[in-house]
Amino acid sequence: MSSSASAVSSRLPDFPWDKLEPYKATAAAHPGGIVDLSVGTPVDPVPDIIQKALAEAADSPGYPTVWGTPRLRDAISGWCERRLGARGVGHRNVLPVVGSKELVAWLPVQLGLGPGDRVAHPRLAYPTYEVGARLARAEPVGYDDPTELDPAGLKLLWLNSPSNPTGRVLSKEELTRIVAWAREHGVLVFSDECYLELGWEAEPVSVLHPQVCGGSYDGLVAVHSLSKRSNLAGYRAAFLAGDERVLGELLEVRKHGGMMTAAPTQAAVVAALGDDEHVRVQRERYAARRTALREALLKHGFRIEHSEASLYLWATRDESCWDTIGHLAGLGILAAPGDFYGPAGNRFVRVALTATDERVRAAVARLS
Numbered sequence: 143m144s145s146s147a148s149a150v151s152s153r154l155p156d157f158p159w160d161k162l163e164p165y166k167a168t169a170a171a172h173p174g175g176i177v178d179l180s181v182g183t184p185v186d187p188v189p190d191i192i193q194k195a196l197a198e199a200a201d202s203p204g205y206p207t208v209w210g211t212p213r214l215r216d217a218i219s220g221w222c223e224r225r226l227g228a229r230g231v232g233h234r235n236v237l238p239v240v241g242s243k244e245l246v247a248w249l250p251v252q253l254g255l256g257p258g259d260r261v262a263h264p265r266l267a268y269p270t271y272e273v274g275a276r277l278a279r280a281e282p283v284g285y286d287d288p289t290e291l292d293p294a295g296l297k298l299l300w301l302n303s304p305s306n307p308t309g310r311v312l313s314k315e316e317l318t319r320i321v322a323w324a325r326e327h328g329v330l331v332f333s334d335e336c337y338l339e340l341g342w343e344a345e346p347v348s349v350l351h352p353q354v355c356g357g358s359y360d361g362l363v364a365v366h367s368l369s370k371r372s373n374l375a376g377y378r379a380a381f382l383a384g385d386e387r388v389l390g391e392l393l394e395v396r397k398h399g400g401m402m403t404a405a406p407t408q409a410a411v412v413a414a415l416g417d418d419e420h421v422r423v424q425r426e427r428y429a430a431r432r433t434a435l436r437e438a439l440l441k442h443g444f445r446i447e448h449s450e451a452s453l454y455l456w457a458t459r460d461e462s463c464w465d466t467i468g469h470l471a472g473l474g475i476l477a478a479p480g481d482f483y484g485p486a487g488n489r490f491v492r493v494a495l496t497a498t499d500e501r502v503r504a505a506v507a508r509l510s
């Protein structure tokens with residue numbers, strides 16, 4: 143490709159999953175077949191009520207809107223009040239997005255950030271926060287405690303609780319302290335809460351909770367996704383809630399950019415947010431898989447850190463993550479190497495809970 147054609151991709155890190163391919167081939171050669179616990183893509187069915195809502199909206203010849211239907215906005219604000227404990231979430235406080243990955247990747251561009259601006263994210267993190275900063279030519283900065291960052295030039299602070307990859311949860315007190323610091327320094331906070339409904343040994347709290355935000359959404363936006371809690375990764379469905387000035391600006395930019403959620407997906411999200419039962423059922427599936435995998439990994443000699451929430455176990459054998467990946471691949475099990483999430487993860491692997499019960503049983507048998 144000519145140098146101008148590759149000018150953007152050359153600013154980005156190598157797509158890390160390609161490095162896992164040889165290990166995937168080893169695991170796939172296991173006589174019992176591969177148990178793929180690497181990517182974390184949902185495998186259970188889309189709940190019937192959601193499929194039905196999608197199908198009923200199949201005749202959607204016209205353009206949808208970026209802001210979504212009034213029913214969708216009602217469903218989002220109702221859910222935020224019911225599940226997050228947020229108060230006074232009006233239509234101007236919500237914005238649908240086309241899955242949260244595109245939002246994370248393009249947010250710095252859509253906020254107008256560029257050279258000289260800094261975007262902070264947890265040191266161990268979902269790689270797309272860094273990608274987003276690089277797409278805007280802003281500077282990505284990793285942190286252990288965001289309140290220790292130099293606020294000069296810091297325009298955007300990503301929080302992620304529960305965390306991918308570690309499953310760590312920030313307490314209400316920690317969130318309150320971070321929000322106060324960010325407001326004092328005029329730093330916009332985006333809180334990626336896409337695993338909020340998957341707390342096991344901790345109860346994740348939103349930045350929109352009144353005890354964290356003090357009843358005002360100034361400078362705060364929460365990011366939520368239906369991919370994991372409702373098995374809707376294939377539908378591309380997520381939304382933002384919070385500061386109406388920030389969301390109003392993003393709405394304008396995204397209207398020009400044509401960032402519309404498909405109309406059948408919008409209808410499906412209304413059904414999904416109105417039903418808590420399928421989330422309970424899905425949680426139970428993950429809880430059982432988590433218990434089985436956790437015990438098997440511990441018996442096999444792993445140590446597990448954090449992992450009190452989310453869809454992952456953050457596990458180590460106190461060796462290079464690639465040695466662990468090789469060892470597991472020999473057992474026909476594929477995990478994600480911790481260094482995909484930053485150099486600080488290079489002695490851990492991330493084990494996803496997103497495999498069928500049958501595949502999880504196979505993994506447990508091979509680990510024992």
Ligand SMILES: Cc1ncc(COP(=O)(O)O)c(C=O)c1O
Nearest residue numbers: 241242243268306336367369380
């Ligand atoms: C922390 C975090 N944020 C965002 C996403 C993107 O999810 P989606 O684009 O499916 O909404 C993921 C996906 O794994 C994630 O782990």
